Amino acid sequence: MGVSLVADQPKAAEHRWGMAIDLDRCTGCEACVVACHAENNLPVIEPAEAARGRTVHWIRVDRYYEGEFPDVKVKYMPVLCQHCDDAPCEPVCPVYATYHNPEGLNVQVYNRCVGTRYCANNCPYSVRFFNFFEPHWDSPLELQHNPDVAVRMVGVMEKCTFCVQRVQRGKRDAKEAGQPVADGAIQPACVQSCPAEAMVFGDLSDPESKVSRLAESGRATRLLEDLGVKPKVFYLQKAK
Amino acid sequence: MKSNMATTVHTLPHDRLQEDVWRPLRETSTRYVITVLLVGAVALWGLFCWGYQIHKGIGVVGKNRPSMWAFYILNFVFWIGISHAGTLISAILRLTHAGWRKPVTRAAEAITVFCLMIGGLFPIIHLGRPWIFYYLIPYPNQRVLWPNFRSPLVWDLTAILTYLTGSVLFLYLPMIPDLAQLALHTTGWRRFLYRTLALGWTGSDREWHALERAMKLMAGLILAVAVSVHTVVAWDFAMAIAPLWHSTIFGPYFVVGAIFSGIAALLLIMAVIRKFMNLEAYLEPRHFENLSRLLFLMCLLWLYFTVSENLTAWYGNQPHEMQVFGTRVRGQYAPWFWLMVVCNFIVPFVLLGIRRLRNITTISISSVCVLIGMWLERFLIVFPTLAHPPLAAAWTTGYNPTWVEISIAVSTFAAMALLYLIFSKLFPIIAVWEYRYVPDE
């Protein structure tokens, strides 16, 4: 590791990762929720703790009922870290445990986090989760752990990483093949699992990528857009 | 009013004052010992609870998602607020040459120091990993890792440490002449203690001038620091884009609230030491009277800010803010909100506003109410907002403090009492020399 962490970083990053979620495709099946658990070693929270609101789901499917019976409609919306370009969770962290990486990911450095939970207060999407206790897996459930992802300790914040381990691997594979990262070659676990193919992940700095095209489409909106935090997750609204 | 509150201290011979003030330093009653043991035990229980929390994990408290801040932060704000009792008030009075301040200043300044020590502990207790709290401190290190100076928490840490340093100096400097006097009249370890702390004070003119200049300077500086401290505490909230936190009014609102609760705490402590240390002759009704006017003024200011805050939220009618506003004034938290209004406005307004009703007892009642009310105010700032983030799907059923949090909160009151008891046993609670040296205006 060099002396200066800042100077070593590339001037302009090659990629800017983003996601599009098609609400017209999403069925609310929550395959994405479980896929994230499997990929990212999310802790299992026992019922008593779950009752206290401590369950960890890096991606959740918000559901809102609209109207009254019989004209009732349901709105499903998978919500994960929006990897805001102007992420309000970042400046408030006193120790730089959460910061923006050059490719636009909002990254969490567990070793650094002292557990003030300030970032969670300032995340408008409530997608940050805290390790209230040392995580525990009834043996041998831990054999399933993904070795690419660290298990988080008590007292630190965690959240969706856009499956940064898959991003890194995708870039490495492309580099070794001597080719640019192909559009769609990197798929976070949630995207990968979604039966309805409601989620698309890709490079927003490439105007030809699928996610860029979807983000430009007329159906694209962003959650709590008026806050101006510039989320990089685009929600494609249902259309007639 | 005037008639029943008018005795004066400056007619008393100075020796009698010194005798009265020094008596508690020499004589230790059983009542004192029992009290110390009692509050000591409670404070120790608090320490045990903290140890338990560190051992088991921060999860032993009631916090959850999204209520990530709760009891500890609320108590932090409360204690830092009360800390404004002392230094700030004493500085104001010093700068305005309010002669009646003399019996009050030391008691007040001591409050500040202890409140800051206790209040400053809360953010550390609150951490998920308190054992590495020092990551927040900017110290040179081989990894070139600095804290994030953009974070209000780092400003907070800086402000509180500065305020603590300043307050300790502000308490200590004017104590030096008294310490030198004490050193002459004591033996054994006390003598050693006082002599060391007196820093060789001889009472020369040069020294008196230097002290006076230092105190003037300190008074000015500490005023700025005190205002900024509570502004920064307010910014912990106001810098976040959470509904009803993100408000420009929070800085002054918090400062006013801090002074409000600070005066209340000071009045209460004055009433207590007046009674238990038999200082009726020095802490006169007129001192209470004057301070209570200040309390009354703060009460009106508090109302003004509270109305401004809530009226703009209500009128603006933004959905995310309305959720918080609604639960606060009409929903789940409404009983606490209206109790706060009664405590912070109705009671002091009536008891202090109507002259006939104003006496040390009603002033003390008002002060207790204000302390409760201001605690509730902090509660109403921290909880409803965090429990109602913009996306309704993230709301949970709420937050309930656990025995660990309640124990620690209660034990800090005991710790405060303990520190105060020890302080009053070691140092004169009234600045004796001020009576002797500084001519009354």
Place this chain on the structure above:
Amino acid sequence: MDRRNFFKIVSAASGGLVTGACGKRGEQLIPLLVADRDVVPGEESWQPAVCGECDAGCGVIVRVMRGERVIEVKGERLREPVACIKKVEGNPLDPVSGGRLCARGQAAVQGLYNPDRLRGPMRREGPKGQAVFRGIEWPEAVQVAVERLKRARERDPQGIVYLAGPQAGSRARNVRAFLEALGAPPPVTFSLADFPLERKAAETVHGWQGLPVYDLANARYVLGVGADFLGTWVNPVYYGRQYGHFRQGRDTVRGTLVQAESRLSITAQSADRWVPVTPGAEVFFLAALGKLLLDQSLARNAGVLPPAIAEGFRSLDLAAALKTCGVTEHRAREIAQELGRSEAPLVIAGTSEVHTNSLQALEAAGYLNVMLGNVGRPGGVLPPANDAANQRPAFTNVVPLIAKAQVLILDGVDPAYTLPAATGVRAALEKVETTISFGPFVNDSAAYADLLLPDHHTLEASAAVVPAVTPGSGVMVSTAFVQPLYTTRATEQVLADLAKAMEVEFQPIAARAVAQEIAGEGHAWDEIQQQGGFWAERQAEKAAPPKPAARGRAAAEPPRTLEVSAASFAGDAAQFPFHFQPYLSVQHLDGRGANLPWMQEMPDPTSSAMWGLPVEIDTQTAGKLGIKNGDLVRVESAHGRLDAPAYVHPGAMPGVLSMPIGSGHQHYGRYAGRGANPLAILAPVWESTTGALALGATRVRLAKLGPEKQLIQFAPIDREHGPWGYR
């Protein structure tokens, strides 16, 4: 992952595959990857397998890596390297899963590494039903089983009853062959997720064997009736994928979905319009639509309808039918018009809620498709690609079989949990002389077993599985690629051991042989194994000419008529005013997923409940009874009662209580067991032709017990704006 890359990895992995049965050194068992990059040998490989979490049989790929487990050898704790399964994903080559998986499929690995898995054979120690067992060695286990089987066989081979999971493939074939060799009756199945009515209707309407395949992806207007095809009906992965395409996969077309159901299911929630239908009255709704289509000449293919059927539709009393199903005439006409005018209309009917008259509804729906002319057409209903009837156990009501069994073998079923208490299933289980359970867990039924002969977990096993629905004929295969974690034994192997000891002629057929048989000559096993299966080309793409309806039916059969009659319900309507609808849950299906912690903490899509599922009560009823969200309520039928937390559901039909299945296990490990089992209180009412349990045929009453907060919700708020919204 594209096809090319996939091949590369899988073939490399298979090349180094070592699967010793009881090797001492774990390292040997790690698939060795010939690293062509800087991948460390043994670092990672992807192996094809089949998902066993439901009977749909999705093809999966499994990430295998080296891990370590702690074992105890002579009191010493040692770390032993083992090949670990890290992640299960859809097999991109499988046209069914298409590289995608449902939530349960993702969680399969938690079954494998479940702390409550059986580690070896066991014998009953305590009273039946109490699940007190003692560990034994395999030779002893086999010997005891042989003794019991021999005794039963000598007395009456009919007394040997084998209850198998409904999956078609190598397992069912082997079991059948084994039983045949013993002279015992063939295996039977009973599952809430087998959809026997759908099979039956396909047979009567189209003459097809198996589940019809709906080409949702290419349809333009879909009317779903009673089939929660995005939730738990047949194969949510397959239909979920198609649904995505149906909505936004075509440039200029967005499919319209109307869902008619007595519950706001996941599918109804996704629909453009939900048409609430009175429980059990689906057939009236469908018949009314048929009548409207015919009367208004909207049915383009009306000519091929059997005359008796057409006459049945025409002679329907429209007003009465619509009144029965609770749909307005305006709405029905609208739907009929939309169906008739659509370029590619499709009716997907199913029995996510079985009623006594469900077969009528499915047949009516089948004839709607016939008259809409979409049978065999792209965007229509396609014949099953696999004729798997001989590969799967027959579906039947198993209670009488259990009652007269001498030796009962449980393999992938849990009748004690899935059958109503009123059927007397537990008493019957208690009376069985010998019960043998092959499952890897002790569930409510295995608690009655005398002998536990645990099978490997599906991810450790070799199998060939014929998927329930598939666009072209196909078979999924998985070959064992990790060392079994425990001293479990493949059931095929146990059957072979038993046969040998009993000296009967039985040789298990390998997955390979079954797969090869389905794939036909000309497909190399290596290739099948590497791909994880064999799939013939997609049928819809072949654009098969529309097959005239009912052609496949034997000519001798008498012409069918359209039957439209009311469903019957158990329980007096005055005493038991509410309909009760237990339904297959997304998390636990028929209860089998309840032992997976991820599934327990996955918020229920409807109620957001975790760790125990609630009764869904409509707002009117809740208001009347003063029930608030989370209150404890009592649901009581003539046959039993349950206490469960209430979820006040903004979209529930008034008077209809629904409850997801999966909570309230008495056994099944540490994660299952919270909450109540809705199946337990059902009346023993069966659909008469198939013997399927009529899930929705029980009437109940409801009472509030108290405000105990047992309901754990991830998101308790289900409205976007709280009560303090705009002034």
